[in-house]
Structures are given as C-alpha cells and as structure tokens.
Amino acid sequence: MAVPYSPANLSPACLKVSQVLARVGDKWSVMTVMTLKRRSYRFNELRREIEGISQRMLTLTLRNLERDGLVKRTVTPSIPPRVDYELTELGISLSGAVLGLGTWAAQNAAKIDEAQARWDAGI
Secondary structure, eight states: OOOOOOGGGSOHHHHHHHHHHHHHTSHHHHHHHHHHTTOOEEHHHHHHHSTTOOHHHHHHHHHHHHHTTSEEEEEEOSSSOEEEEEEOHHHHHHHHHHHHHHHHHHHHHHHHHHHHHHHHHTO
C-alpha cells in the first residue's frame, strides 16, 4: 500500500528542498528576482516595474530574499536616505534556474493547455 504524501514522510534533504522551493518559487519572489537580474533598483522603481505588487508585499518579499542571501540592500546616507536593491551571486544563480524554468513553461504551455482540455473533456 502506498504511503500518503505528507511533509512527515519526506527525508530531511527532500523537506529542505521543498522549503527552499516554496520560498523562492512564489510569484512575487520570481518576479522580483527576474527584475533585479537587469540591474539594481530603488524600492519605488522596483514597485513600478513589478505590475500588481503592493508596497507591503514588495517589502516582505525583499526582506525574505535578503534574509535568504539572494538580495543585497544598500543604504546610502543622504537626505532622504537612498536604498538600493540588487541580486547577490546566489540570487544571480537563482535567476538562471528561474529563466530555465520559464523557458520550459513557455515552450510547453500549449501542450499543458491541450492536456487540461482533454482532461476537462473527460478524454
């Protein structure tokens, strides 16, 4: 008999991978990383670039990405203080993986749509 899926059934290594993917694979983290791949941004510039993100969500996303070592926050003393965000080396390496997954998704979106239509039609 198959063991039902639950986090308790995962090996510690598999559980850690799952936790990392949940953190870096959410919509706003992916969009933030791919935007920061282009260059460093100030907060409001970044908010304008990422369509639909709220100020609160961008703040939370940047804090989490910074905590995970993917984003570097630089404060330049001035009036008002200037704060810039950029990817770390780890963040740049993540952007490559995200780009690969995005490429795969774009190449296979039509096949997935077809499979879903077949499934929904009961074929």
